[in-house]
Amino acid sequence: MMNPLAQELNDLLAGTTPGELLSDLGQRLYFPKGIIAQSGEAKKLGKVANGTIGMTVINGKPAILPSVRKYAPELQSGELVAYAPTAGNPDLRALWKEEMLKKNPGLEGKSVSLPVLVPGLTAGISYLADLFLDETKGLVAADPSWDNYVLIAGARRNAPFVQFQIFKDGKFNVDGLEECLRKQAETGSVRVILNFPQNPSGYSPTKSEAARIVSIIKDLAEKGTKVMVWCDDAYFGLNYENDIYPQSLFAELCDLHENVLAAKIDGPTKEDFAWGFRCGFITFGGKNLTDTHYDALVKKLMAAIRSSVSCASTPPQSMIFKAYRDGDIQTEKIEFRKVLEARYKLVKKFVTSHKSTAISPLPFNSGYFMAFHLDTVDAEELRQKLLTEKGIGTISIDSHTLRVAFSSLDEEKIETVYQAIYDTADELAKA
Numbered sequence: 023m024m025n026p027l028a029q030e031l032n033d034l035l036a037g038t039t040p041g042e043l044l045s046d047l048g049q050r051l052y053f054p055k056g057i058i059a060q061s062g063e064a065k066k067l068g069k070v071a072n073g074t075i076g077m078t079v080i081n082g083k084p085a086i087l088p089s090v091r092k093y094a095p096e097l098q099s100g101e102l103v104a105y106a107p108t109a110g111n112p113d114l115r116a117l118w119k120e121e122m123l124k125k126n127p128g129l130e131g132k133s134v135s136l137p138v139l140v141p142g143l144t145a146g147i148s149y150l151a152d153l154f155l156d157e158t159k160g161l162v163a164a165d166p167s168w169d170n171y172v173l174i175a176g177a178r179r180n181a182p183f184v185q186f187q188i189f190k191d192g193k194f195n196v197d198g199l200e201e202c203l204r205k206q207a208e209t210g211s212v213r214v215i216l217n218f219p220q221n222p223s224g225y226s227p228t229k230s231e232a233a234r235i236v237s238i239i240k241d242l243a244e245k246g247t248k249v250m251v252w253c254d255d256a257y258f259g260l261n262y263e264n265d266i267y268p269q270s271l272f273a274e275l276c277d278l279h280e281n282v283l284a285a286k287i288d289g290p291t292k293e294d295f296a297w298g299f300r301c302g303f304i305t306f307g308g309k310n311l312t313d314t315h316y317d318a319l320v321k322k323l324m325a326a327i328r329s330s331v332s333c334a335s336t337p338p339q340s341m342i343f344k345a346y347r348d349g350d351i352q353t354e355k356i357e358f359r360k361v362l363e364a365r366y367k368l369v370k371k372f373v374t375s376h377k378s379t380a381i382s383p384l385p386f387n388s389g390y391f392m393a394f395h396l397d398t399v400d401a402e403e404l405r406q407k408l409l410t411e412k413g414i415g416t417i418s419i420d421s422h423t424l425r426v427a428f429s430s431l432d433e434e435k436i437e438t439v440y441q442a443i444y445d446t447a448d449e450l451a452k453a
């Protein structure tokens with residue numbers, strides 16, 4: 023039997039694209055009218071006393087041990103040890119939306135949900151998988167992709183994991199993507215994750231490639247297929263070439279067609295150089311979705327959060343909010359981005375001036391990484407040899423892809439690392 027609260031949300035979403043795309047778990051999820059909801063009401067109305075929440079409150083403030091307090095002296099106890107709301111600090115959520123509009127002017131005038139704070143982008147992707155994937159509802163992703171996608175979609179949700187080859191003839195394989203999406207449409211609906219700048223290749227589509235991706239999705243939608251696009255924007259803003267489409271595809275997809283639901287996954291993890299903070303956001307956008315629809319969708323997402331981690335950690339939310347509000351974060355970020363761009367340029371210079379019969383760089387123009395395609399040598403063998411003989415760490419993504427994170431290589435090490443990769447690959451090819 024469906025819980026009545028779940029049924030209520032399902033009824034609100036009935037007939038909409040999100041309603042039709044929900045997984046079995048997505049349909050069952052509901053946000054209880056229990057402790058969290060009642061405590062929220064008490065926060066607003068319980069002016070005399072609030073005996074609802076499981077925290078120790080002394081003189082109206084959450085208790086905090088001085089030994090804990092001393093490491094973050096500028097934060098109030100409420101900003102440090104108090105529980106955060108299930109969907110995150112409301113001020114930070116509003117701020118993140120404002121920033122999203124500044125970063126993506128194409129969102130101007132379009133209606134999207136308030137971002138929901140999740141404990142990192144990974145958690146966000148996993149929650150989307152809870153809500154929209156199951157045994158019959160698969161996920162399309164690039165090949166190669168970040169290895170966590172298949173773990174989340176395949177192992178955790180037992181959903182089909184369908185991949186398209188991301189590059190063909192040295193270019194982004196838009197035709198391969200189209201063919202894969204059309205085939206997936208035959209299963210009844212489509213869910214696809216697009217990650218730009220991409221992990222592991224470090225590629226972002228050009229303006230014309232982005233336009234084609236959008237038009238393929240529009241065409242599928244016009245022909246009656248419900249399409250959900252997950253935009254994994256983890257590395258947003260790290261573009262090093264002028265012909266890259268500068269916004270998130272979410273800005274185009276969030277009002278593309280009634281049959282399209284877009285979800286944006288982003289956050290401070292890489293954008294604000296705060297990897298361990300475990301802060302991320304999920305924002306929904308779909309043409310003609312009303313505030314009631316967004317509220318119902320957000321409640322489903324809150325149910326996924328409540329039933330797994332309950333809420334995200336408070337101190338990082340307070341720190342990111344204050345850094346944006348009071349700090350000089352934008353100028354500081356430009357400085358760090360310049361460091362990454364300088365490394366990108368060095369790597370680009372090296373790989374365009376060196377040739378190997380064994381390895382060739384996949385297209386890259388953005389982000390943290392670049393990857394080599396290996397024709398005649400095994401990536402794991404190359405990785406092992408680089409590690410044990412040269413003391414250089416890289417990642418073998420699959421048997422023919424080696425990923426190098428130039429984001430973690432100081433400039434002066436780049437020549438050494440890349441020379442070693444080329445030399446070692448050539449040695450292996452000859453052996």
Ligand SMILES: Cc1ncc(COP(=O)(O)O)c(C=O)c1O
Nearest residue numbers: 142143144168217221254256291
């Ligand atoms: C493509 C992609 N998405 C998401 C993430 C995860 O972000 P978070 O650390 O916030 O979970 C990563 C991190 O490596 C990534 O490469």
